[in-house]
Every structure is written in structure tokens, then in C-alpha cells.
Amino acid sequence: MRRSLFTRVYKKSTDQQYESATQQSESEFNIPIGLTLKENVEIIKKKLGDPSDLIVRDITVGKNKHKCSILYLSGLADQKLVNDNILKMVQTEISQSDTNSNQSGTGQSEPNANPSEASQSEPNANPSEASQSEPNANPSGTGQSEPNANPSEANKNNPKSSQSGGTQSDPNLLETIEQHVIAITDTKKGQTLYEVINAILSGNAVFLLDGVNTVLVMGTTGYETRSIEEPQSEAVVRGPRTGFIENIDKNITLIRRELKDPNLRFDVHEVGRRSKQKVVVCSIAGIVNPDILNEVNRRIKTIDIDAAPDSGFVEQWIEDSFLSPIPQILDTERPDHVTYSVLQGKVAILVDGSPFALIAPVMLGEPLQSIEDYSQRWAIGTLLRLLRFLSIFISLFLPAIYVALTSYHPGMLPTKLAFSIAATREGVPFPSIFEALLMAVTFEILQEAGIRLPKAIGSTIGIVGGIVIGDVAVSAGIVSPAMVIITSLTAIASFTTPNYSLATGLRVLRFGLLAAASILGLYGIILVFIMMCIHIVNLKSMGVPFSSPIAPYFLGNLKNLLIRSPIITLKKRPPYLEPRDINKINDGGKSK
Amino acid sequence: MKPMNGAGIISDRDILIAVTINILGVYTLSLPRILAEETTAADGWVGILLGGGVACILAWVVAKLTLLYPNKSFFSIASDLVTKPIAVILTFLFTLQYIAITSFQVREVSALAHQYLFDQTPLEVISLSFLLVVVYGVCGSRAGIFRLNALFLPFVLVGLLVVVVVPLVFIKTENLLPVFQTDFKGYVQSTYSSLNTFAGFGIILFYIALVKNPKNTPKMAVKGVIFNTILYTILYIVCIGTFGNSTTANIFFPTFDLSRTVEIPGGFFERFDAFLFLAWTIILFVHSLMAFDIAVMTLMMVFKKVKKIMLVITLTPLIFFISMIPKDYVELTHIARYISLIKLTSLLLVVVLLWSAYKIKGGKQSE
Numbered sequence: 001m002r003r004s005l006f007t008r009v010y011k012k013s014t015d016q017q018y019e020s021a022t023q024q025s026e027s028e029f030n031i032p033i034g035l036t037l038k039e040n041v042e043i044i045k046k047k048l049g050d051p052s053d054l055i056v057r058d059i060t061v062g063k064n065k066h067k068c069s070i071l072y073l074s075g076l077a078d079q080k081l082v083n084d085n086i087l088k089m090v091q092t093e094i095s096q097s098d099t100n101s102n103q104s105g106t107g108q109s110e111p112n113a114n115p116s117e118a119s120q121s122e123p124n125a126n127p128s129e130a131s132q133s134e135p136n137a138n139p140s141g142t143g144q145s146e147p148n149a150n151p152s153e154a155n156k157n158n159p160k161s162s163q164s165g166g167t168q169s170d171p172n173l174l175e176t177i178e179q180h181v182i183a184i185t186d187t188k189k190g191q192t193l194y195e196v197i198n199a200i201l202s203g204n205a206v207f208l209l210d211g212v213n214t215v216l217v218m219g220t221t222g223y224e225t226r227s228i229e230e231p232q233s234e235a236v237v238r239g240p241r242t243g244f245i246e247n248i249d250k251n252i253t254l255i256r257r258e259l260k261d262p263n264l265r266f267d268v269h270e271v272g273r274r275s276k277q278k279v280v281v282c283s284i285a286g287i288v289n290p291d292i293l294n295e296v297n298r299r300i301k302t303i304d305i306d307a308a309p310d311s312g313f314v315e316q317w318i319e320d321s322f323l324s325p326i327p328q329i330l331d332t333e334r335p336d337h338v339t340y341s342v343l344q345g346k347v348a349i350l351v352d353g354s355p356f357a358l359i360a361p362v363m364l365g366e367p368l369q370s371i372e373d374y375s376q377r378w379a380i381g382t383l384l385r386l387l388r389f390l391s392i393f394i395s396l397f398l399p400a401i402y403v404a405l406t407s408y409h410p411g412m413l414p415t416k417l418a419f420s421i422a423a424t425r426e427g428v429p430f431p432s433i434f435e436a437l438l439m440a441v442t443f444e445i446l447q448e449a450g451i452r453l454p455k456a457i458g459s460t461i462g463i464v465g466g467i468v469i470g471d472v473a474v475s476a477g478i479v480s481p482a483m484v485i486i487t488s489l490t491a492i493a494s495f496t497t498p499n500y501s502l503a504t505g506l507r508v509l510r511f512g513l514l515a516a517a518s519i520l521g522l523y524g525i526i527l528v529f530i531m532m533c534i535h536i537v538n539l540k541s542m543g544v545p546f547s548s549p550i551a552p553y554f555l556g557n558l559k560n561l562l563i564r565s566p567i568i569t570l571k572k573r574p575p576y577l578e579p580r581d582i583n584k585i586n587d588g589g590k591s592k
Numbered sequence: 593m594k595p596m597n598g599a600g601i602i603s604d605r606d607i608l609i610a611v612t613i614n615i616l617g618v619y620t621l622s623l624p625r626i627l628a629e630e631t632t633a634a635d636g637w638v639g640i641l642l643g644g645g646v647a648c649i650l651a652w653v654v655a656k657l658t659l660l661y662p663n664k665s666f667f668s669i670a671s672d673l674v675t676k677p678i679a680v681i682l683t684f685l686f687t688l689q690y691i692a693i694t695s696f697q698v699r700e701v702s703a704l705a706h707q708y709l710f711d712q713t714p715l716e717v718i719s720l721s722f723l724l725v726v727v728y729g730v731c732g733s734r735a736g737i738f739r740l741n742a743l744f745l746p747f748v749l750v751g752l753l754v755v756v757v758v759p760l761v762f763i764k765t766e767n768l769l770p771v772f773q774t775d776f777k778g779y780v781q782s783t784y785s786s787l788n789t790f791a792g793f794g795i796i797l798f799y800i801a802l803v804k805n806p807k808n809t810p811k812m813a814v815k816g817v818i819f820n821t822i823l824y825t826i827l828y829i830v831c832i833g834t835f836g837n838s839t840t841a842n843i844f845f846p847t848f849d850l851s852r853t854v855e856i857p858g859g860f861f862e863r864f865d866a867f868l869f870l871a872w873t874i875i876l877f878v879h880s881l882m883a884f885d886i887a888v889m890t891l892m893m894v895f896k897k898v899k900k901i902m903l904v905i906t907l908t909p910l911i912f913f914i915s916m917i918p919k920d921y922v923e924l925t926h927i928a929r930y931i932s933l934i935k936l937t938s939l940l941l942v943v944v945l946l947w948s949a950y951k952i953k954g955g956k957q958s959e
Contacts, residue, residue, distance in 0.1 A: 526870050527721055530729075
């Protein structure tokens with residue numbers, strides 16, 4: 001309750017902040033595009049700080065040599081696409097329309113595009129037309145302040161356009177160019193400076209036409225990306241080798257490629273006030289519980305940060321309890337994991353610039369599952385799951401139990417074992433808790449160093465850690481051999497956790513247990529264990545109890561949690577997610 | 593987030609689990625001793641069965657009573673049937689009772705740990721650390737408590753299974769004989785004692801209001817009592833069969849000592865009781881957690897505006913001091929008897945009072 005109160009207040013205030021902030025930044029840029037080409041280009045340049053990588057190409061189009069410009073950022077847009085499909089097409093249009101006008105006099109392309117006005121009102125109707133066309137554009141565009149400003153602009157413009165000989169109706173020329181000239185499928189129109197600048201910064205090419213207050217935005221985004229590689233953090237022996245990359249469009253493609261379901265949905269959000277990243281919520285309509293989907297979408301809308309370099313930022317912003325050491329949202333690099341989860345009725349979140357997708361809601365046992373369990377035959381899959389439960393127990397409790405047994409309850413060990421441990425601890429000058437802490441901290445340092453070191457000298461860590469710390473520390477009599485065994489077993493067991501975030505979270509708990517064991521022995525361990533359980537049952541992931549399906553328990557679902565029962569028996573989606581459609585297509589082969 | 597005493601946060605299966613664990617938590621550890629004192633040989637099982645039978649009826653009646661006003665709290669039912677002042681008094685009676693139960697549990701855990709795990713650590717430290725964990729649990733959501741029950745159920749069941757099954761090889765039949773030698777008074781006393789144990793089902797009086805679909809809840813409550821009756825009968829027979837009547841009567845926690853006879857083949861651990869200690873701590877913990885929660889809940893029924901966290905902070909030192917009052921195990925046993933007397937009487941009092949009030953009013957208000 002106290003937590004919910006806290007977060008609720010917290011979120012409400014950020015909501016307000018966010019709204020006011022977006023209003024501010026939008027009003028700053030919410031200037032409508034003017035009619036003069038030169039002015040527009042100047043404003044865009046000024047707003048972007050006249051960058052060197054902004055390419056402005058001025059050309060003319062049509063038989064009337066109408067002025068126009070193509071703008072894009074050189075590194076972000078695909079230059080070949082811009083050259084071949086925009087620039088070349090516009091240039092050839094000139095020559096074509098020239099020949100057309102030579103042949104048929106008035107020009108063929110125009111009457112098609114301009115059903116009523118073009119041919120008739122060409123010479124004389126310029127002022128009236130300008131005044132006509134503007135009210136049409138206004139309601140969709142900006143608001144009331146314009147009509148006052150526009151007439152003067154229009155007056156300024158019209159002489160110019162008549163001087164330059166542009167006697168055509170301008171919006172229709174833009175329409176014609178979009179319809180017949182530009183060879184790019186993804187086009188849309190922009191009315192405000194905000195849209196245009198955003199489009200340029202996203203790598204789109206922008207086509208501005210003189211005398212038109214609408215801008216053509218063309219999807220030409222194409223920059224260098226990493227090729228699809230095997231995921232680093234979740235290696236499998238059997239299973240697809242694809243991993244996500246930093247480009248969100250490619251990642252979406254990876255998911256679409258696996259699921260050719262028309263119900264696959266991608267809800268697009270924009271996150272990051274400065275980075276303006278695309279964040280996509282992926283789900284399957286008809287399976288996912290709408291409440292969960294809405295909750296995820298709602299929480300993503302509350303995000304208010306400058307930039308999210310990784311999906312971890314999004315995760316920490318939208319997770320239920322930020323105080324918990326346990327991650328309540330799963331991260332994965334594997335598209336097959338995402339498709340599997342989405343098919344279960346979960347929601348995946350992709351963040352532009354991060355090769356890690358997020359999966360929510362996630363339950364207690366799920367970070368312990370590898371997607372490979374399903375590729376293997378069920379017996380070994382089951383065995384591996386049980387093994388992971390065992391190893392997570394070892395990695396959490398073993399050092400604490402060692403400390404408790406040696407310092408408080410030596411009588412619980414068999415006499416011979418107790419004696420041999422006591423004999424190895426003979427020359428050790430420290431109490432066992434200090435010994436355990438020393439080794440645990442050393443191991444953490446080794447692990448951290450191993451990650452940060454360049455790969456070429458990474459093996460040094462193995463030598464230094466293994467030989468110096470392990471062997472020499474024992475022969476120097478600082479730690480006992482039993483403690484070295486305990487530490488290394490703990491370390492190895494902690495690496496079996498398939499999910500790295502969970503493994504790091506549990507490292508924190510291990511120290512808590514060590515402290516409890518040193519104060520209250522086994523009783524302390526039991527109390528901390530109970531506290532961990534209390535924490536887990538109060539934890540939620542996107543509003544779904546984190547301890548499902550054990551508590552509240554769904555017996556039928558345990559066969560996919562504790563064990564991995566044969567594929568043909570896994571007929572239902574997890575009931576705690578309350579999916580729209582609980583039954584999988586899999587009916588055990590009965591419907592032959 | 594649902595409202596604090598919002599209805600519909602648990603299922604009736606949760607009630608089954610809660611009743612089972614709660615009954616287990618009361619005197620399972622010492623029940624064989626109490627019964628062995630009152631009866632000869634293994635005749636205590638008669639008392640358990642009779643007590644269980646009475647408890648079944650009582651549980652059913654209590655559940656039905658609360659269901660007359662579905663999803664309403666005990667306080668609102670009581671103030672509806674009998675007047676509001678009496679309802680306040682009744683509610684306070686339960687508050688005091690559950691505070692006492694929590695204190696008793698806290699003390700019992702420390703007694704257990706003191707006796708079997710470490711004899712040098714001061715009692716106060718053991719009790720306080722346990723109580724603080726209970727407080728942490730109470731501060732969480734109420735639905736979380738029921739999820740905790742479900743999460744702990746496997747531990748409890750496995751622990752009990754080990755306790756009951758493994759000593760079977762040690763049972764000596766001469767310990768169980770002769771049969772039916774107890775006098776009538778012994779049977780009555782043992783029935784009363786076991787009924788005390790079963791009084792743990794009293795929690796349904798408060799928790800039924802939270803059940804989403806309470807139609808089957810009386811059945812579930814009765815099932816919980818029946819399960820415990822069977823378990824206790826087996827446990828008692830195994831206990832007497834292993835230790836004999838007179839030994840059982842002189843061990844403070846016979847059930848726990850039963851688990852100490854367990855030996856793990858392979859000899860990696862000399863004594864297995866540390867791991868059964870986990871099961872027992874969990875049982876006692878869950879019981880005291882629910883008792884504390886009910887104490888807070890009953891107070892919140894009366895003082896609607898006070899925050900939960902404030903009540904918890906106020907009650908915690910109180911419970912700790914009460915738990916430190918008994919000087920030794922003997923006093924603890926006496927107090928246990930008083931507590932169970934109060935518990936049973938208050939339960940009976942409430943049931944009789946509310947039922948008769950309901951009958952006098954003709955049940956019109958419930959429609």
C-alpha cells in the first residue's frame with residue numbers, strides 16, 4: 001500500500017510535467033511552414049544550427065521551372081535512394097514534361113491531376129485561388145492566429161510566384177509530384193516545422209516546393225547497422241542463431257518474419273524528449289489480455305527522459321517496484337524468445353537503439369527458463385530446469401549455510417566432516433563470515449574485471465583469479481580450502497541462470513543472506529528466506545502477481561514451470577495472464 | 593490497487609489453505625504432549641476425532657453465519673445484528689485475542705529455536721527478529737498473505753510428510769496398547785484440548801469477507817478442518833508409537849522431537865531437524881502473520897481513519913513486551929491454555945450471540 005501510494009503520486013506528477021513539457025517544446029517548433037521556399041530552408045537550417053551534414057539540393061521541376069529543394073542529413077538517409085528515386089525522377093520529370101508540353105501544347109499531366117481548375121484558371125485566377133486554397137489548408141494545420149498572418153504572406157508570395165512564372169496551382173503540383181514522380185512508397189505530408197525537422201533528424205528526405213505550405217516527407221532512412229549476429233548474452237546449443245540488433249525496424253522485421261499472423265500488433269510510442277526514440281509494444285490481438293496491454297502502453301506514455309540509450313532505461317521506468325533486487329521485466333536478445341512470449345499472451349517492448357527486447361509481465365520461474373528447453377526433448381528439458389532450480393539454490397544459500405554451519409551449528413554436520421573442515425580451518429586467522437565475505441567480494445571483483453577487460457587479455461583474469469586467489473590464498477593460510485570450493489561452486493552455479501539481470505539481482509541477496517547467517521545462523525537464513533518470500537508475493541509485474549503460477553497457484557501451469565512436460569501436453573496459455581484465448585492451437589494431435 | 597478491505601481478492605481455495613496452515617500453527621508442536629497427559633496409551637486419537645468433529649460443525653456454522661452478509665466485514669455484520677457498542681466490544685475482544693496469539697507464537701518460536709538451534713543467543717534477539725519479519729509481512733498487501741500461504745504450502749506439506757512417514761519404522765506396537773483404558777473425564781478433556789487446537793479456523797470469521805465467490809467457502813473451511821483431523825490422528829499415533837505415552841507427556845515439543853528421529857541415509861547431515869525447523873518456522877510464522885493481520889484488521893474496522901502502518905507500528909512493541917512476559921516454559925504452557933480458553937469462548941459467544949440475534953430479527957435485514 002505504501003509503495004502504491006508512493007508510485008501513484010510520483011507518476012501523477014510526472015504526467016503533468018510531461019504534458020507541460022511537450023507542450024512547451026512543441027509550441028517552440030509548432031510554426032507552420034511558410035510559402036516561400038528560401039525562407040523555409042533558411043529556418044530549417046537555423047533551427048538545426050546550420051549543420052555540415054545537412055544536404056540541401058535546389059532543383060527546378062516542371063515546364064515552368066518551379067523551384068524546389070530536397071533536404072536530408074547525409075549520414076542518416078540512404079543516399080542512393082535519394083539520388084535514384086527522388087532526384088533522378090524529379091529531373092527526368094522536367095525533361096518529360098518539357099517534351100509533353102512541346103507535343104500537346106498545354107501539358108497532359110496537369111489536366112489529369114487538376115480536374116477542374118488547372119487549365120481554366122491558369123492565367124488570371126492567381127489571387128483568388130491563393131485565398132481559396134489557404135482556408136482549406138488552415139483547419140488541418142495550425143489554428144486561428146494564421147488567417148491574420150497569411151494574407152500578407154500570400155500577398156508577398158503571389159507577385160514572386162507570378163514573377164518566376166509559376167502559374168500552376170501549387171498544392172496540386174505537389175500532389176502530382178507525390179503521385180507520379182517520387183519513386184518511394186513511404187511518403188507523407190508535413191505541415192509544421194516540428195514535423196519537418198523531426199523527419200529530417202530521423203533520416204527522412206524532405207521535399208519542399210516553392211509557394212506551397214505543405215512539405216513532402218519521404219522515408220529514406222537508411223544508415224549503417226550491425227549485421228544480425230548470434231546473441232551474446234543468451235547462447236544456445238540448439239535453436240535459431242538470430243539476435244536482435246540496434247535498429248528497431250530490423251528487429252520488428254525479425255519478429256514479423258517468424259510470425260506471419262495478421263493479428264500481430266505493434267503500438268508505436270515516442271520516448272525521450274531529446275532522442276525521440278521509437279518504442280514499439282508488440283502483442284498479438286486476440287491473445288493478449290487488453291488490460292495488460294493498456295497498462296504497458298499507459299506506463300510507456302509516462303516516460304519522461306532525455307534519452308534512453310538502452311531498453312534498461314525503459315524497463316526501470318515502467319517496472320512495478322524499483323526497490324526490488326529482482327527484475328520484474330525480462331530482457332532478451334532473442335527474437336524467438338519474444339515470439340514465444342507474445343504467443344503466450346505477453347507483451348514485448350522494443351526500444352530503438354537497443355538490442356534487448358523487454359518482455360512483460362514476467363513470473364517468478366520464467367527468468368530461469370531458457371528458450372532452448374523447448375528445442376530439446378522433454379526429459380532433458382525437465383532435468384535442466386530442475387538443475388537450474390538447484391543451482392539457484394546453491395548460488396544463493398551455499399555460502400550462508402557454510403557460515404551458519406561452521407560458526408553456529410557444527411553439530412549438524414557428520415562428525416568426520418565437521419572434523420575435516422575444522423582441520424582445514426586450523427591456521428585460518430579469520431572467523432568464517434569474514435573468510436566468506438573476503439572470497440565473495442574477491443569473486444565479484446574478478447567477475448567485474450572480466451567483463452570490463454578487453455577480450456585479448458581476458459584470460460589473464462582466469463589465471464590471476466584461479467591460481468593466485470584460489471591456490472596461493474589457501475597455501476598462505478588466509479582462507480580454508482573448503483571456502484574456496486564453496487566460492488567456486490557458488491560462482492559456477494550462478495552462471496547457470498539464463499537471464500543475466502536476475503543473476504545480478506541475486507548477487508545482492510547472497511550478501512544479505514551471508515550477513516543474516518553470521519548473526520543468527522540457520523535461523524537467520526530461514527528468516528531472510530521468509531522475507532524474500534514475502535517480498536516476492538507482494539511483487540507484481542504489470543499488475544500480475546509475480547509469484548504466479550505457484551501462488552495464486554494454477555496446478556495445470558506448473559508443468560511448464562517446474563518441469564518441461566512434453567510439447568503435446570502444453571495446450572494452454574498461462575491462466576494467470578487471463579489471455580483472450582486460453583487454448584493454444586496445440587491440442588495434442590487429437591484433431592486428426 | 594484494490595481498497596484495503598476490498599472484497600474479492602482471494603478465492604475459496606485460499607481459505608482452505610489458510611485454515612489448514614492456521615490450525616497447524618496453533619499447538620501442533622505440543623498437542624501430543626497435552627493429549628498424552630490426559631489419556632492413557634494412544635487413546636488421545638478419540639479426543640482428536642471428537643474435537644475435529646465438533647470443530648467441523650463450528651466451522652460450518654461460522655462460515656454460514658458470515659455468509660448471511662456476503663462480502664461484509666465482521667464489524668458491520670455485528671453492528672447490524674447486535675447494536676454498534678456491542679459490536680465494538682466484540683471486535684476488541686478479537687483484537688486482544690489475536691494480539692495475544694501473535695505474542696504467544698513469537699515466544700513459541702524463540703522457545704523452539706532456543707531449545708534446538710542455539711542456547712546462547714538471548715531470547716529477545718530471536719523473538720524480535722522474528723517479530724520484525726512478521727511486521728514486514730503484515731505491511732504488505734492482504735492478498736499477498738494468502739499468496740504467501742500458497743507459496744509455503746509445499747514446504748509445510750513436505751515437512752509434515754517427512755515427520756509422519758519416516759518415524760513409522762520406529763513405532764513399537766506395545767506403546768499403543770492397551771486400548772480404551774482412559775476414563776470418561778480423560779476423553780472429555782482431550783476433546784476439549786484438541787478442539788482448542790482446531791479453533792484456528794476462527795480466521796474465517798474475518799477472511800470470508802475477502803472471498804471473491806464465497807458460495808463454497810463453508811465446505812472449504814470444513815475440508816481444512818477434516819484434513820487437519822486426519823493429520824493429527826496419524827501424527828498422534830506415530831508420536832505415541834515412537835516415544836510411548838509417558839515420554840511424550842514429558843517432552844515439551846514432542847512433534848518436533850519426532851522429526852529429530854529422522855535420519856538421512858548417506859550421512860551427509862548428522863541431524864535433519866534443521867531442515868524441519870524451516871517447515872516449523874514457516875508454519876508458526878504464517879500463523880502469527882495472520883493473527884497479527886487480523887488484529888490490525890479488527891482495529892481498522894473500528895478506527896476507520898487510522899492508517900494501517902500506524903497501527904502496525906503501535907502494536908509491534910506491545911506484542912513484543914507481551915511475548916516477553918512468561919518467565920519459562922511452564923508459564924508459557926499455562927498462558928497457552930488461557931489463550932485457547934478465551935479463543936474458544938469468544939468464538940462460541942459470537943456465534944451464539946449473532947445467530948440468536950439473527951433469528952430474533954427473522955433474518956429480514958439480510959435480504
